[in-house]
Amino acid sequence: MVIAMGWQKPDNVAGSSAPAIMVGLFVASAGLLFGYDTGSINGILAMRKFLQDFSTGSFDKAGEENLTPAEISTVVAILSAGTFVGALISAPFGDWVGRRLSMIAATGVFCLGVVLQICAAALPMMIAGRFFAGVGVGAISVLAPLYQSEMAPKWIRGTLVCAYQLSITVGLLAASIVNLLTSQMVTTAAYRIPIGLQFSWAVVLTVGLSILPETPRYLIKKGKKHEAGLALSRLRRLDITHPALAEELAEIEANHEYELALGGTSYRDIFTGSPHLGRRLLTGCLLQMLQQLTGINFIMYYGTTFFKGAGVDDPFVISLVLNVINVVSTLPGLVVVESWGRRKLLTVGAIGMAVCQLTIAIFSTVVKAPMGDASHAAAKVLIAFAALFVFFYASSWGPVAWVVTSEIYPLKVRAKSMSISTASNWLLNFGIAYGTPYMVESGTGYADLGSKVFYVWGAFCIIAAIFVYCMVYETSKISLEQIDEMYERVDVAWKSSNFEPTWSFQALREDNFANPNADAAPSLSHELQPARTGSSTDDSIHTIHTNGASASSDETRTEEDKIIRQMGMSNVDFSY
Numbered sequence: 001m002v003i004a005m006g007w008q009k010p011d012n013v014a015g016s017s018a019p020a021i022m023v024g025l026f027v028a029s030a031g032l033l034f035g036y037d038t039g040s041i042n043g044i045l046a047m048r049k050f051l052q053d054f055s056t057g058s059f060d061k062a063g064e065e066n067l068t069p070a071e072i073s074t075v076v077a078i079l080s081a082g083t084f085v086g087a088l089i090s091a092p093f094g095d096w097v098g099r100r101l102s103m104i105a106a107t108g109v110f111c112l113g114v115v116l117q118i119c120a121a122a123l124p125m126m127i128a129g130r131f132f133a134g135v136g137v138g139a140i141s142v143l144a145p146l147y148q149s150e151m152a153p154k155w156i157r158g159t160l161v162c163a164y165q166l167s168i169t170v171g172l173l174a175a176s177i178v179n180l181l182t183s184q185m186v187t188t189a190a191y192r193i194p195i196g197l198q199f200s201w202a203v204v205l206t207v208g209l210s211i212l213p214e215t216p217r218y219l220i221k222k223g224k225k226h227e228a229g230l231a232l233s234r235l236r237r238l239d240i241t242h243p244a245l246a247e248e249l250a251e252i253e254a255n256h257e258y259e260l261a262l263g264g265t266s267y268r269d270i271f272t273g274s275p276h277l278g279r280r281l282l283t284g285c286l287l288q289m290l291q292q293l294t295g296i297n298f299i300m301y302y303g304t305t306f307f308k309g310a311g312v313d314d315p316f317v318i319s320l321v322l323n324v325i326n327v328v329s330t331l332p333g334l335v336v337v338e339s340w341g342r343r344k345l346l347t348v349g350a351i352g353m354a355v356c357q358l359t360i361a362i363f364s365t366v367v368k369a370p371m372g373d374a375s376h377a378a379a380k381v382l383i384a385f386a387a388l389f390v391f392f393y394a395s396s397w398g399p400v401a402w403v404v405t406s407e408i409y410p411l412k413v414r415a416k417s418m419s420i421s422t423a424s425n426w427l428l429n430f431g432i433a434y435g436t437p438y439m440v441e442s443g444t445g446y447a448d449l450g451s452k453v454f455y456v457w458g459a460f461c462i463i464a465a466i467f468v469y470c471m472v473y474e475t476s477k478i479s480l481e482q483i484d485e486m487y488e489r490v491d492v493a494w495k496s497s498n499f500e501p502t503w504s505f506q507a508l509r510e511d512n513f514a515n516p517n518a519d520a521a522p523s524l525s526h527e528l529q530p531a532r533t534g535s536s537t538d539d540s541i542h543t544i545h546t547n548g549a550s551a552s553s554d555e556t557r558t559e560e561d562k563i564i565r566q567m568g569m570s571n572v573d574f575s576y
Contacts, residue, residue: 016237017153018138024152024160026208029162030103030144032201033110034083034137035171040194041076041305042128042319043179048510049190054123055229056548068170069437069446071123078431082113082134083141084423090139091419097220098214099147099415103140107206110136114198134426146415149406151235154479158337158403164332165399168318173323187305209351217480219555220252227526228252252411255481269422270413274425275488277413283471284405290464292428294353296393297387298436303346318383322507329394341476341497343468350465356389357458364451381405382451398462401425407475410484469494489552 022303028381044050048064086106093102113133113551120126124504152160178194185193213235220230229240229249238245263273271278299322324455337345363381409417441458449456475483482501490496 014236014238014408015244017156019237020152022501023212023242024148025163027144027147027212028160028163029167029201029204030107030140030175031167032171033107033140033198035078035168035173036198036201037130037137037174038168038272039077039172039175039323040179040198043176043183044071044191045075047183047185047190049180049188051273053121053157053188056123056125056258063123069441074127075130077430077434079130080135080138080426080433082131082133082136083138083426084430086135086138086140087142087423087426088138089135090142090422091415093139093541094143094146094218097158098198099143099150099218100212100214101210103143103147103527104206106139107138107202108136108141109133109210111199111202112136114195114202117195118192136303136423138426140492141414141426142419144527145402145406146418147215148482148549150411151213151231152218153236154477155340158342158400158476158567159334161403161406162330162334162337162399163303163401166327167392169323169326169330169394169398172329173320176320176323186544211392216249217252217256220256221411222251225249225253225377249404251479251481255484256411259410259484260404265412265416266418270409270417273413273428273482275419277410279471280408280487281417281420284408284417284472285424286467287401287404287420287472288425289428290460290467291397293427293457293460294350294393294397294464295357295389295454295460296398297429297432298453298457299390320392324389325390326394326398329391330399331395333395333399337400337403338476342498343472343474343493345396346400346468346472347465349392349400351466352392353389354458354461354465355399356385356392357454357461360385360389360453361452361458364454404472404475407429407480407483408473408487409414412482440455443510474499 004426045067051067052065055067056071058068058071060066086109088571090102090106093105097105108134113129113131113136116129116132118127118129120129143165147430148161148164149157175194178197182190182193213231216228216235219225219231227311229245232238232249233240233242234243236245236248255317261276269277270281333345339344362386381396405418405421410447436453438448439449439453442450471493473486473490475484475486478486478499478501485501486496490499505561
């Protein structure tokens with residue numbers, strides 16, 4: 001399957017990557033929970049039965065029961081408020097009980113929220129249910145990419161994390177289909193069925209997570225080296241004593257020690273620590289915020305309502321078509337994220353989105369078609385460029401923002417940093433979800449922008465392209481440990497594409513992490529052949545600090561190199 005889609009494991013990578021790929025794809029499916037929830041509320045808010053049951057006395061221009069813009073904003077945005085809380089609390093739990101168990105707990109909280117929504121007969125209980133569902137989704141949005149990045153081989157790490165965004169788009173599509181099928185029902189089943197179906201994948205995800213291994217990097221962080229070896233053995237399909245597995249484990253371990261030698265692991269350290277933790281956190285936060293400011297959630301949250309007001313005959317069908325485009329367009333991003341790299345894909349995507357957003361805004365201004373009285377031609381242009389915008393977003397900023405934020409932080413503060421950067425995503429998500437009705441609707445206290453709101457999104461897309469050039473480092477084709485070296489040696493982001501790793505953290509540990517730049521190994525001829533020190537297998541599997549200094553001596557290394565050459569493994573990549 002992987003080869004058929006254009007990816008093939010490098011010949012000099014030991015073991016099998018199939019188990020890690022299958023685990024990564026399964027964990028990526030956690031994105032279905034958020035995607036489906038977002039898509040379902042988009043359609044539910046346009047269902048006549050829902051508006052009748054939950055109206056508090058407001059009526060639309062046709063005299064039918066409706067929700068006020070403030071109520072609509074609260075129903076939609078409260079999920080994002082919950083995700084903000086969930087993202088923040090995921091870090092302490094992820095570091096305390098582990099990535100896997102924390103995801104199981106988060107899925108349980110999500111299910112509690114779904115129960116409350118199904119049982120709701122009035123807005124307060126519906127809002128409470130969406131808040132708890134948001135807490136679960138927010139925690140999973142941190143823990144799923146974190147789990148994926150910590151267990152994936154480096155040659156396909158970006159693709160596996162991109163699959164998380166693909167699952168979000170599949171969830172959005174599934175919700176659109178269900179909404180289309182139930183929208184004409186005249187009973188409460190019209191909206192209770194779409195809400196209740198969220199249970200199905202939550203149960204499957206919980207069962208699957210209960211049998212998956214914990215990430216080796218988390219186990220190293222907790223000092224459980226033997227368990228880390230067993231987990232890595234399952235993921236790489238190698239014996240625990242295999243030299244390649246022992247070498248990878250030892251490098252992870254030595255890198256973690258190096259990180260700890262540079263400073264602590266508190267929340268203060270993620271802002272002030274080394275190497276350049278503050279810059280990395282700023283990069284992650286701004287990247288996630290700009291992902292929201294591209295305008296994608298305007299389409300996904302309010303697409304059905306907006307197209308209805310823009311004169312589109314069947315807004316449910318248009319919303320479904322956009323979600324199909326969203327799913328299909330994510331696939332090119334999965335294919336090229338490794339070959340193009342993160343920076344190029346993000347830049348092309350930002351420029352393409354800016355062109356689409358500004359075209360919609362300019363055309364709407366020229367024809368001067370108000371939102372409720374748009375011409376047929378204006379509606380066609382709006383739909384066409386909205387579809388093209390979704391293509392650029394889904395193939396670039398949608399998946400790659402999650403990839404970058406799951407890679408750029410060191411192990412010692414990865415969970416904390418990811419939680420804050422992801423929380424910034426949900427904070428903007430909340431602001432956009434709550435504020436959009438006030439931006440586009442007409443009346444006292446409303447901005448009445450209508451289609452001109454696309455000027456705002458287009459401007460932020462231009463800012464996003466500039467931001468990528470100045471701040472986002474290229475992290476493809478190098479291990480998570482080598483990203484630390486890149487941030488120490490490369491001063492500016494636009495030079496990071498030429499970075500070649502030369503450090504061995506095991507060698508640095510033997511030198512007590514002194515002057516790494518002065519003793520850097522010679523530049524390597526190929527990115528898949530990083531410097532290695534050949535520490536002994538016994539030392540790698542059982543302990544870091546031993547009294548047997550001979551394990552790290554030149555003589556021992558020489559003997560091990562002879563053995564590896566005799567085994568015909570001199571060209572095997574010992575780094576994932």
